[in-house]
Amino acid sequence: MIFFPMLETGQTYEQTFSYTQEEVEAFARISGDHNPIHLDAEYAAGTPFKRPIIHGFLGASVFSRILGTAFPGEGTIYLKQEMQFKRPMYVDTVYKAILTVEEVQPARHRARIATQVVQADTGKVVVDGFAEVMNAERI
């Protein structure tokens, strides 16, 4: 049996990750978001970003992965996500997701969790916000 601790205020979880251009293209196909800012290097060169940026929804989906598979994990029901895209995200670049439990309501099995993506090398915040989740077993 694996031991899963209950979520408590102040707990944090971190995970480094990166995306490839192939994953960006796959996300464009699934979502239908073919905005050239994500896909066309020549187009992106003419923007303030200079090169293609990752879809915000793909970059922030790391929160979905962590909440649904690790922290708190299986059984998590997503209630709310707020996210500010503060800086562009690029492919083949290492980022770190940092999740911090801000508030737990054990009776309702709910928690509010701060969700950030930062640049792994500089710590600069690229995505900032919070999630509200429910998990009958782990909250």
Next chain:
Amino acid sequence: MIFFPMLETGQTYEQTFSYTQEEVEAFARISGDHNPIHLDAEYAAGTPFKRPIIHGFLGASVFSRILGTAFPGEGTIYLKQEMQFKRPMYVDTVYKAILTVEEVQPARHRARIATQVVQADTGKVVVDGFAEVMNAERI
């Protein structure tokens, strides 16, 4: 030349859409979110949802598609998205995204846009929230 009207307060944009289980599986691969609630019919049968539900991030990515490709379209930079997942979303089910311009700041090329997903048949709200975007050409 195609005419793109500038975004104005009160304008709305609607688009119907649906997802397949294959797209849910593809999103699980790209995002790494393999929560069985999205992928395992037997597991899902034992939850209040009874059958697999779509990842919230996949369901809400319709906002990314519309904002980035249609309304306001090419050149859109995502600044913020807030989303409440109010009801589950299922595959092979028709939903409608409804976007309504709430506020425009022409000098800053920014707009706040209410973003909803509703059940196409009943009109019940499944995702509710708003986006903030920037577009130098269309706002």
